Amino acid sequence: MQQKRIRTIIVDDSALFRTAISRGLRARADIEVIATAANAADAEEKICRLNPDVVTLDVEMPGMNGLDFLKLLMPKHPVRVVVVSAANGIVFEAIRAGAVDFVAKPEAGDTLAFIDSLAEQIVAASEARIPEPAAVKNPKAREGAGASQSLTRRITAAWNPRSLVAIGASTGGTEAISAVLKALPGNMPGIVITQHMPPVFTRMYAERLDKECAMSVQEARGGEQIAPGMAFVAPGDRQMRVIKQGDKYWIKLGETDKVSGHCPSVDVLFESAGTAAGNAGVGILLTGMGADGAKGMLKMKEAGAFTIGQDQRSCVVYGMPMEAMKLGAVTRQASLDMVPSVLLNQLKMQSKA
Numbered sequence: 001m002q003q004k005r006i007r008t009i010i011v012d013d014s015a016l017f018r019t020a021i022s023r024g025l026r027a028r029a030d031i032e033v034i035a036t037a038a039n040a041a042d043a044e045e046k047i048c049r050l051n052p053d054v055v056t057l058d059v060e061m062p063g064m065n066g067l068d069f070l071k072l073l074m075p076k077h078p079v080r081v082v083v084v085s086a087a088n089g090i091v092f093e094a095i096r097a098g099a100v101d102f103v104a105k106p107e108a109g110d111t112l113a114f115i116d117s118l119a120e121q122i123v124a125a126s127e128a129r130i131p132e133p134a135a136v137k138n139p140k141a142r143e144g145a146g147a148s149q150s151l152t153r154r155i156t157a158a159w160n161p162r163s164l165v166a167i168g169a170s171t172g173g174t175e176a177i178s179a180v181l182k183a184l185p186g187n188m189p190g191i192v193i194t195q196h197m198p199p200v201f202t203r204m205y206a207e208r209l210d211k212e213c214a215m216s217v218q219e220a221r222g223g224e225q226i227a228p229g230m231a232f233v234a235p236g237d238r239q240m241r242v243i244k245q246g247d248k249y250w251i252k253l254g255e256t257d258k259v260s261g262h263c264p265s266v267d268v269l270f271e272s273a274g275t276a277a278g279n280a281g282v283g284i285l286l287t288g289m290g291a292d293g294a295k296g297m298l299k300m301k302e303a304g305a306f307t308i309g310q311d312q313r314s315c316v317v318y319g320m321p322m323e324a325m326k327l328g329a330v331t332r333q334a335s336l337d338m339v340p341s342v343l344l345n346q347l348k349m350q351s352k353a
Contacts, residue, residue, distance in 0.1 A: 005032035006126045009050065011043040011066070012036070012058040012084070021056065024115035031122055040064040040072075048077055054125045056118065058105075059085045059094060067094050074098035074133045080125040082118070087200040092174060092208055098133035100125040100316060101171050104198045124171045124289035128317045131172065160350040162280035163189035164226065164242065164249055165343065166273040166300070168266030170196040170288025172316025174205060176336055177286065178212060181231065183340035186214030189347065190226035190249060192234075192242055194269045196262055196288065199236035206233040222253035234264035241272035249276055260292040266320070270296025279304030282346055284339060285330070286310045288320035298329035306346045307331045308339055 008031055012018045018036045025031045034050055037043035039061060047055060059066030067090055070081060074097060083094040083102040091102040103121050106114035165188070169177055173195045181191075197205060203219040209231070210217040220232040220240055226249040234240035238253045252272075259265035266285070270293055273281050283300040285293045287310055301307045309321035309330035314337070324330050334342045 003030060005030055006122055007032050007034045007050070007053045008122055009034060009043070009046055009052045009055045010036045011055060013038055013061045014058075017058075020111055021115065021118065024111070025119060025122070028119055031119060040069040043069065044073060044077075047073065047079060052079065054080045054082060054122050056082045056084055056122065057099070059083055059090050067097060070094055070097045070099060071133070078130045080128055080130055082121045082125050084118070087204070089204050089208065091201065092205065095131070095174055096133070098131050100128045100131060104201065124317060127289065127319070128171060129315070131175070131316055158351060159187070159189045159228065159347055160280060161247070162277065163282070163347055163350050164273060164277040164280060165189060165191040165282045165284065166242070166269055167191060167193045167284045167286065168195075168269060168288075168293040168296075168320070169286035170290065170292065170317070170320060172287035176310065176316075178209060179336055180284070180286075180339050180343075181209055181213040181215060181217070184213070184215065184344070187229055188215055188231075189228055191215065191231035192226060192240065192251070192269060192273065193231060194234040194240060194264045194266045196264075196292070197236050202233050202236040209233070220251045220253060222251055224251045225249070226251060234269065237263060239268045240264050241268060242276045243272065244276040260295070261290065262292050266293030267296035271299045274300035274303035274305055277303075277305065280350060281305035282343060283307040284343065285321050285324050286336070286339075287315040287317055289317045290319050291323035293320045294323035294327050294329060297324045298327045301329050301331060308342055309333045310339065311335050
């Protein structure tokens with residue numbers, strides 16, 4: 001039986017770039033470019049008329065830019081969108097407005113690598129639940145979440161000094177990680193994070209999280225002590241590990257080769273966290289395409305760690321947590337809004353051990 005192709009619309013103001021993307025994607029058996037558009041008005045008409053599976057959207061466009069168009073489009077015609085952007089923080093606003101994920105716009109000479117990356121994101125987006133824009137979420141749900149965050153931020157528990165939290169995510173993970181961290185108090189045990197993301201964007205993402213959260217968040221540079229109240233995001237082009245020296249945890253950055261298809265890899269982080277922290281570790285695997293993190297989470301669990309997998313209903317893409325469930329690597333499955341509570345309860349139990 002012939003594979004169903006992913007019907008895609010390319011939105012970009014550059015005729016040269018539209019042609020390059022279309023030509024590159026049309027060479028693939030799993031993607032069908034059904035239309036291109038040069039501006040927001042053209043894009044809206046074609047999206048509403050053709051109802052594509054996925055839209056790729058350039059954010060830097062004259063007239064109405066991609067972000068404003070996304071905010072206008074999503075409430076009346078929800079669609080899976082992959083944002084194409086140069087290295088700036090607007091991508092995170094686009095994801096908050098309802099985009100599934102983003103890909104970095106290429107520099108001169110990097111077109112082939114860009115097409116491969118864009119194609120991967122289109123495939124992932126085609127399997128995603130369309131995210132609900134933050135601006136239109138249920139106000140009562142937001143109020144409830146805010147109350148929960150206020151409560152957890154006031155927690156002054158004396159955590160087990162050996163406790164360590166490792167978080168991994170991919171597609172949909174930028175908002176999921178943000179939701180978890182914003183609900184945690186500032187005196188948390190150290191947290192290490194691997195989110196599939198290109199270089200430069202990981203630094204901007206860490207800076208964004210640092211402004212939103214009670215904890216101090218930064219992109220890892222290598223050699224830092226993982227102290228309470230601190231969270232570290234793996235840089236977008238290095239493998240990040242946790243090592244233990246004496247009774248302290250430290251960040252170690254290593255090779256740039258892909259593991260489980262990714263650099264940074266959640267498997268690499270989780271396996272090192274399991275070795276370093278043993279039964280004082282907590283692993284959290286959130287939304288994402290593929291299987292990265294599943295084997296690493298199993299190693300954490302086998303080392304005695306408590307592991308949490310995001311449930312299908314709340315995932316943008318139920319891929320990585322599902323694969324971990326299949327392996328028996330998940331101690332407790334939870335919806336995204338319950339992950340902070342499950343984590344805090346486990347840390348309280350560790351503090352009494």
